Amino acid sequence: MSHDEVKQQPPINHAPSSNFAKEVEQEFYGDGIMKCIQCGMCTASCMVASMTERYRPRMLIQKILLGKREEVLSSELPWLCMTCRLCEERCQEDVNLSEIFHAVREIAAREGYIPQVFRNTINKVLEDGWLLNDAYTDFVEDDRSDLGLDPKLSWNNDFVKKIKKRYFEGVTKK
C-alpha cells in the first residue's frame, strides 16, 4: 500500500459521540471518571462480572467516556454495581466507580429510567419512613419481647413525606 493510498482513507473519529462524561463529571462525585485509563482492574476484581456476562465495569466506564448516553441510561448496567468498592480499593488511578455509577443512576432517574424493584422499594421507604414495615409481623414482635427488646418500633414517616415532596415529586411514579 502506497503512502498516497493511506491518505485517502476517511479519518477515524475518536471524539466521544456526546458530552455524557462531562455531564457525569458535574454530578456529586462524578468527577473521578476522567481519571480512568481503562486498565480493567475493576472488571478483574468484580464479583458481579465473575458471575454474569451482562456486566463489566470497565466497559460501562468506557461507554460513558465514549458518550453513549442513551444506551447507558436506558440499560440495567448502572444498577448492576453492588457498590462493594472492591474495584475502587484496587484501582491504581483512584477512580471511584460506585460513586460514578450513582451519579449515572441520578441522571437516569431524572429521565425516568428506574428499575421497577428500585421504584417499588423507594416508594415504600418514602411512605413508611423505613424499609420493612410490611415484614414486621406479630411473630417478630414476640421474638423481640422474648429477647427483652422493645416490641414497639417508633419509625418516623413525616420526614420522608417532606423528602418525597421536595425531591421525588413525579420521579418515582409508575
Add this chain to the structure above:
Amino acid sequence: MKEFVLYTGCTTPVRLPAYEAAVTVVLEKLGVRLIPMKDVNCCGAQYIESLSHTAFAAMSGRILAIAESMDRDILAICGACSGSLKAVKHDLDSNKVLRAEVNELLADEGLKYTGTVEVKHLLQIFNEDIGYDAIKAAIVKPYHGVRLAAHYGCHVTRPPEIVHVDDPENPVIIDTIIEAAGATPVDYVGKTRCCGGPMLAMDEEVANKIGLDKIKNIRDEKADGIVTACVFCDIQLTQVQFGDMAGDEPKIPVLTLPQFLGPAMGINFDSLGIQLNKIDPQAILQEM
C-alpha cells in the same frame, strides 16, 4: 461507663433482632451502654442514595442531627447504615451548600446538623473504645479448637478514607477477637469480597452465586463457622445455604460477632438469641 446512641437501621429489628439483643448485652458487660434512638428514619442507603444524593444526605443527616440532640456519638451495627452515616457526615462537614439545604429541612423539627457527633461501627467500639485487653479479661469460658472464618462486610471497611475501620485489604479486628476468645481464625480465598447481598434486588441468582462462592471458599478451609459484623451479610450468608443452588453439604453456622463473643463471656444463650439462629451453632458453642 461510655454511652452511645444505637442506630439499628431498618433490617436488624425485624430480620435479626438477636443481633440487636446480643450487641446490647455484650457491650453493657464490656462497659458500653447503648441508648435506643426513637423517631428515626431509614438512612437511605442503596435506594434513595441511587436517586438523589441530596435526599440521601437529608435522610442520614436527620439521624446525625437526632444523635446531636441526644449529645452522644452513634453506634451503627449494619454495614450499610454505618457507611451511609459516615459518608453523609463527611459530605455535610465539607459541603456548606449541602449542609444548609439539609438544615433547612431539619429546622421544622428544631433539629440542626452541626457536625459534633462521630459515627462508629461496632468493630470500632471493640477496637477503639473497649480494646483487646479488656475483651480478653472478660473471657471466662474460652473456645477450644474451633476454626472460624471472619467476614467483615464491604461497607464496614470501604472506603477506608471515609469509614476508618481496619485495613480494607487485610482486616484483622474480627480475627483478633476470635483469637482473644480462644478460637482459631482461618483465612480463606476472597475474604474481603462481598456477600452478594446488595445484588439481591437486581438479580437474585447472581447474588446467590456470589454468596455461595464465599461459602465454598470458607468450607475449603474446613471452618466450623462464620463470624459477621453486618446484618445484611449475616442474613445473606445464612440464606444462600438454604437455596436451590446450595447443594447438600452440611450448613456452616453463621454468628454475629456479639453472639460469638457473648457465650465466652459467660452470657446465657437466651439473652443472645442463639435459639433464633437459622443454622444451629451448637457445634461451635459446645467447644468451650
